[in-house]
Amino acid sequence: MPRGRNSPPHWGHQLGCLPCRDWGPKSCPAWGIPRPLPLLCRDMGLQNALYTGDLARLQELFPPHSTADLLLESRAAEPRWSSHQRGLWSLTYEEELTTPLHVAASRGHTEVLKLLLRRRARPDSAPGGRTALHEACAAGHAACAHVLLVAGADPDIPDQDGKRPLHLCRGAGTLECAELLLRFGAKVDGRSEEEEETPLHVAARLGHVELADLLLRRGACPNARDAEGWTPLLAACDACCPSPADAEVTTARCLQLCHLLLSAGADADAADQDRRRPLHLACRHGHAAVVELLLSHGVSTNTMDYGGHTALHCALQGAAMTLAQSPERVVRALLNHGAVRVWPGALPKVLERWCTSPRTIEVLMNTYSVMQLPEEAMGLVPPETLQKHHRFYSSLFALVRQPRSLQHLSRCALRSHLAGYLPHALPRLPLPPRLLRYLQLDFEDVLY
Structure with a gap:
């Protein structure tokens, strides 16, 4: 019999037990305390209402005493090759599990989010590896992040890649999301599980000056090192220009970040595992103002990395895009601070590369x-x-x-x-x- 507009959504079979992280230790069936398993919902009307934020329709679909503790299947935008039995490969859409709460949080539907939480949606559910709080922060929806945190969402929970919500703050609401997470107990120096990056590393790498300033004011360590020995200052100096048109903006952000980090006590000469220093990276990317700033802090111009390259080598081996960023200023600054000159036999090669x-x-x-x-x-x-x-x-x-x-x-x-x-x-x-x-x-x- 066909279902009418006001019929409840068609929910499929129940799934097996989800990871204990998803349930909590006192509600996991393994502890002998069973909890109703989330249902897999394939109702397209419900999914359409969720994606469009149709609150009125969702109030009909989730009446009082119903549950929003559901699972949805989502498909990747592009098909991918996958292997099946007998070694056969086929081009299929990769399917992932999500929840109504994740959809609402990622789309910024705050009122829908509140409705789902009232209907027993779990704020820390992560069937696809991320929680709804990760989704809200990644999309910059501060109002959604606030609703989830008030409902008890863990502000420091890692996702499937080991990143915490504070690592993922993006978009127009970046600062508001970060402030909320810190207010609700997120660790300002919480590290990602594989890269061991702090949120300050991420802010420096992405050129987010305001976020870096907020994190430093809240006590972030300016000399924290990730798994490869990188400090936030190294990450800031490694900023690349996506195009010559963006060179001025990228260098300006890099300069602001370096000023900020150095003022907070960052080591201007800290080296990574390959002995690359901030000066090496700034020279390689042609950030002339940053080079002059680092030199004013007394960094060594002739220290070599593991490859035997000095800062002057890095400047002269930089990408052609650095031509838009006044490489002559970088070279002059280094030579005026005691850089060892180029070996005369290499001058023809330098002339050929930098003749423009x-x-x-x-x-x-x-x-x-x-x-x-x-x-x-x-x-x-x-x-x-x-x-x-x-x-x-x-x-x-x-x-x-x-x-x-x-x-x-x-x-x-x-x-x-x-x-x-x-x-x-x-x-x-x-x-x-x-x-x-x-x-x-x-x-x-x-x-x-």
Whole structure:
């Protein structure tokens, strides 16, 4: 007989016992205290009402004394290859279990969430590995997170990947969700189970300045290390630019995070298991302002990682995208803080890689008293680049095997004499600003 609009939803067979974490130790059947098992519901009308937040329809489907302790099947958006018996593979949709509470929390249906909780939905149910609180925080629905926490949801429970709700805070309601979790007892330095990341690691990696500030004010450790030895400062300096258009925004966020972490006591020279330091990562990604900030905190410019790379190596081996972020500033800052110069035999390779950034070539060449390039080096620069930067490359190749100007030789002699004291001594010299800038390798877009 067909069911009418007001008929109860069709609920399928009962499932076997769920993990004890899902039941709680005093209600698990294994303890001899049976509890009605959740029903598997395949009623499409109920699921449609849940996904659309149709409160009136759900009030009809869940009258007083009914239960919302149900399981729903959800399918992945894309089919995946899966193996069945006899070694056969087929392309099928991966099915996962969820609950009405999870659907409401992930969609931000606060009133629906309240109704389901009144109908005995369990706030910490996690048939698919996540609780409804994980879903609410991942979607940034602070009002839903508040309802669940008031109903007794565990603010520190790990999901199937070992991540706690505080690790998953995203979206417009990130700060509100994080504040609620901390107020209801979430550990500010709670770690994920595999990566051993703290929420501060996640905030730093994602460039979320406001969240990092909140966590630090609530006592988060700025020098906590994850399973690979990374600190939040390392995570912040490793921020990559998704595109040249986003370079300025990414670098600005990275700079704000580094200021914040260093002010909170982060170790500016902390190394990971591969001996990579914040300066190595900032140089590799071309974050010039961050490099200058780290150098102002006295980090070493010539420390090598396990691969034998110094910060200058990292800067010169960075991705081509760093061209949009003034790599010449990074190279100049390192050289003005005592970085060991590039081996002369490697200069042709550097010229070939960075020829489209003539200022990077300029600042490197201005640390040598003689232009140490082979005469055939001109062939390393594409004709269109030679034409675009004609004045600079004309001056560069005119100096091959030729003496440099007396003024430049004097600069080289003074910088060599000051050596390791360069970053501290140069600003203290009683010299006119223009001459001081010259000694600090100011750009002139031509070589003498």
